[in-house]
Amino acid sequence: MTNHTLIALVENRPGVLNRVASLIRRRNFNIESIAVGHSEVPGISRMTIVVDGATTAVEQVRKQLEKLIEVVKVTDITQGSIIIRELALIKVHTTAATRSEIMQIVDIFRAKIVDVASDSLIVEVTGDEEKIDSLYNLLRRFGIKELARTGRIALTRGGNGTD
Amino acid sequence: MKLNGAQILCESLIKEGVEVIFGFPGGVLLPFYDVLWQYPQLRHILVRHEQGAAHAADGYARATGKVGVCLATSGPGASNLVTGIANAHLDSSPIIAITGQVARPFIGKDAFQEIDITGITVPITKHNYLVLKSEDMATVVKEAFHIARTGRPGPVLLDIPRDVFVEEATFNYPEKIDIRGYKPTLRGHPPQIKKAAKLINEAKRPVIIAGRGVTVSGAFQELHELAENAQIPVITTLLGISCFPENHFLSLGMLGMHGTAYANLAVDSADLVIAIGMRFDDRATGKVSGFAPHAQVIHIDIDPAEIGKNVKVTVPIVGEVKNVLRALNKQIETRTHVDWIDRIEEWRKEHPSLAIRETDALLPQYVISKICEITGGNAIIVTGVGQNQMWAAQHFCYQKHNSLISSGGLGTMGFELPAAIGAKVGQPKEIVWAIAGDGGFQMTLQELATAVQDNVAVKIAILNNGYLGMVRQWQALFHGRRYMATPLSGPDFVKIADAYGIPGIRVTDKVQVVAAIEKAIEHDGPFLIDFIVEPEENVYPMVAPGASLSQILEAPDEDIKVKAKPREISSM
Numbered sequence: 201m202t203n204h205t206l207i208a209l210v211e212n213r214p215g216v217l218n219r220v221a222s223l224i225r226r227r228n229f230n231i232e233s234i235a236v237g238h239s240e241v242p243g244i245s246r247m248t249i250v251v252d253g254a255t256t257a258v259e260q261v262r263k264q265l266e267k268l269i270e271v272v273k274v275t276d277i278t279q280g281s282i283i284i285r286e287l288a289l290i291k292v293h294t295t296a297a298t299r300s301e302i303m304q305i306v307d308i309f310r311a312k313i314v315d316v317a318s319d320s321l322i323v324e325v326t327g328d329e330e331k332i333d334s335l336y337n338l339l340r341r342f343g344i345k346e347l348a349r350t351g352r353i354a355l356t357r358g359g360n361g362t363d
Numbered sequence: 364m365k366l367n368g369a370q371i372l373c374e375s376l377i378k379e380g381v382e383v384i385f386g387f388p389g390g391v392l393l394p395f396y397d398v399l400w401q402y403p404q405l406r407h408i409l410v411r412h413e414q415g416a417a418h419a420a421d422g423y424a425r426a427t428g429k430v431g432v433c434l435a436t437s438g439p440g441a442s443n444l445v446t447g448i449a450n451a452h453l454d455s456s457p458i459i460a461i462t463g464q465v466a467r468p469f470i471g472k473d474a475f476q477e478i479d480i481t482g483i484t485v486p487i488t489k490h491n492y493l494v495l496k497s498e499d500m501a502t503v504v505k506e507a508f509h510i511a512r513t514g515r516p517g518p519v520l521l522d523i524p525r526d527v528f529v530e531e532a533t534f535n536y537p538e539k540i541d542i543r544g545y546k547p548t549l550r551g552h553p554p555q556i557k558k559a560a561k562l563i564n565e566a567k568r569p570v571i572i573a574g575r576g577v578t579v580s581g582a583f584q585e586l587h588e589l590a591e592n593a594q595i596p597v598i599t600t601l602l603g604i605s606c607f608p609e610n611h612f613l614s615l616g617m618l619g620m621h622g623t624a625y626a627n628l629a630v631d632s633a634d635l636v637i638a639i640g641m642r643f644d645d646r647a648t649g650k651v652s653g654f655a656p657h658a659q660v661i662h663i664d665i666d667p668a669e670i671g672k673n674v675k676v677t678v679p680i681v682g683e684v685k686n687v688l689r690a691l692n693k694q695i696e697t698r699t700h701v702d703w704i705d706r707i708e709e710w711r712k713e714h715p716s717l718a719i720r721e722t723d724a725l726l727p728q729y730v731i732s733k734i735c736e737i738t739g740g741n742a743i744i745v746t747g748v749g750q751n752q753m754w755a756a757q758h759f760c761y762q763k764h765n766s767l768i769s770s771g772g773l774g775t776m777g778f779e780l781p782a783a784i785g786a787k788v789g790q791p792k793e794i795v796w797a798i799a800g801d802g803g804f805q806m807t808l809q810e811l812a813t814a815v816q817d818n819v820a821v822k823i824a825i826l827n828n829g830y831l832g833m834v835r836q837w838q839a840l841f842h843g844r845r846y847m848a849t850p851l852s853g854p855d856f857v858k859i860a861d862a863y864g865i866p867g868i869r870v871t872d873k874v875q876v877v878a879a880i881e882k883a884i885e886h887d888g889p890f891l892i893d894f895i896v897e898p899e900e901n902v903y904p905m906v907a908p909g910a911s912l913s914q915i916l917e918a919p920d921e922d923i924k925v926k927a928k929p930r931e932i933s934s935m
Contacts, residue, residue, distance in 0.1 A: 211544060
């Protein structure tokens with residue numbers, strides 16, 4: 201597996217995302233995605249960073265990130281048993297003729313239609329990147345108007361957490 | 364006790380043991396300077412350019428082991444600090460840079476002299492703070508000093524808006540702080556130390572490469588013990604110079620691009636490299652894929668991110684050098700390595716890398732060797748960058764621990780004078796020499812006025828060859844002697860010194876060298892000597908950029924007459 205999933209627990213302070221982004225840029229690390237939100241600990245945010253292990257020394261990314269004072273801990277959870285999810289919103293062009301076919305595809309992927317207009321609908325899908333890619337590829341021939349993806353978030357199965 | 368932010372800052376600096384601030388005032392700093400007179404314990408030294416303040420704080424920090432403090436106003440004052448902060452960052456020097464910022468309501472409005480200095484310095488500081496409330500000031504200062512001086516030391520910047528200086532708060536200096544994300548590993552992992560000891564005990568051709576980490580953690584004695592007990596030759600990086608006595612028979616001097624041939628050959632043939640408090644800089648390793656091709660590597664460093672960054676490591680040990688060596692030394696068996704040391708002695712004879720050729724011309728190497736002889740190696744040497752730096756590294760016989768201060772990582776020309784001022788302020792009893800080139804000296808010579816105003820008795824030796832010498836050397840060796848943009852005119856440096864009120868001498872002949880150096884040392888105050896040296900002298904030996912350490916260019920044969928560096932002076 202070339203993609204590595206790093207979990208960085210960081211102080212929730214202004215500028216911390218800038219510090220992380222600045223470090224990634226200046227060290228020339230290749231990042232596939234980065235997703236940030238609150239963690240279960242007050243004052244601590246959780247960043248999920250996906251690193252391309254083929255082009256970047258993942259252990260260097262981990263250790264350089266840990267040097268940042270506001271980064272509390274960085275764990276590479278790739279090797280463990282993990283749940284990976286991403287959410288995507290896809291706005292697809294529709295006509296009367298295509299609408300039902302799109303709805304069937306959405307159904308097969310256990311995705312949801314969250315908005316319907318006369319010439320488009322918005323599909324909400326969660327899953328790993330592969331599933332979202334597959335759905336996206338199937339919907340492309342109908343015409344994609346807009347796509348928004350969150351980037352990967354992940355948790356390890358069982359146990360107590362990344363500590 | 365209610366104090367304003369400026370007073371809280373001063374009180375906190377005093378709590379941290381600060382005695383000197385190198386600074387330059389400005390609009391937003393007025394409230395700070397307006398309370399500074401209330402704190403005579405804080406000596407303020409006015410520099411002539413903020414870059415000088417940062418270098419002086421850096422020189423002070425390196426010479427004393429304490430945290431250096433510099434101060435600049437917002438906007439251009441802050442941005443002028445940048446080179447000095449970057450310099451301290453790359454050489455792990457603990458400084459606190461304090462900058463004024465526009466008042467809080469103006470932040471983000473592109474106000475007069477506003478600049479995002481915390482944004483600018485993210486990649487060149489260990490950490491930085493924008494202090495948004497005076498009630499946070501004491502804690503921030505406490506954290507900043509803790510971060511700057513512990514672990515792998517480095518610069519920390521505090522950006523303080525003008526109105527925070529005047530805002531009142533209760534002053535309460537925290538006794539303890541706990542930073543969740545900052546817990547340096549100080550003790551080496553025992554199983555790793557055991558593995559390292561086994562490798563050392565089994566090695567046939569071991570070498571130690573000692574870096575600045577030895578000096579920072581004060582592990583001189585521990586290094587000595589390791590080297591002598593196991594009879595392991597000691598090589599230093601540029602910033603490791605003076606952490607091990609160079610007149611010791613196990614000392615091989617510096618490695619790398621301008622290291623001694625025998626140090627480089629020893630690394631090239633070694634079966635074990637024990638890297639201590641160093642970071643495998645490209646100037647030290649040469650072509651990294653060809654570095655120490657037969658060796659297993661033990662790497663001891665306090666910064667986990669340095670392990671495996673450039674060179675593959677067999678046994679990494681994260682921890683403070685002193686602690687790790689203490690634990691390691693207990694498991695080291697006595698060894699002699701006679702064959703190995705004999706082989707190195709052969710190289711030493713075959714390649715007298717530090718020989719100075721016999722000539723009537725005034726050679727820069729000769730100047731350095733005479734400063735060494737006259738001071739007995741007991742001086743603090745602060746260098747510029749380029750040829751002067753390499754000659755100072757090669758030809759001064761360092762007798763005191765921590766006596767070379769040089770811009771190793773960033774390679775900042777003009778570092779020498781302000782850093783020497785800082786070093787002399789920190790170590791007033793020591794003789795401090797700034798070794799400059801005529802190019803770099805012109806970058807920061809305005810600090811001569813600082814030395815005069817505060818009577819900082821630095822001795823300045825300019826190795827004046829009329830070229831940007833190191834670049835010229837590369838042009839000579841690798842670019843067909845096309846001297847594009849390297850011939851350099853300069854002012855009459857003796858007149859410049861005179862204009863600042865500093866006595867100076869021009870030396871054009873070899874026979875004048877000794878008298879000039881003696882006069883400079885005898886003079887009570889700053890003194891400048893302008894040595895007009897051989898213009899196209901090159902630094903040898905040299906490992907060309909991109910070459911391996913075994914591919915050594917030596918001085919052309921006809922130039923060399925053996926004249927060994929003095930090695931008779933007592934050990935440190």
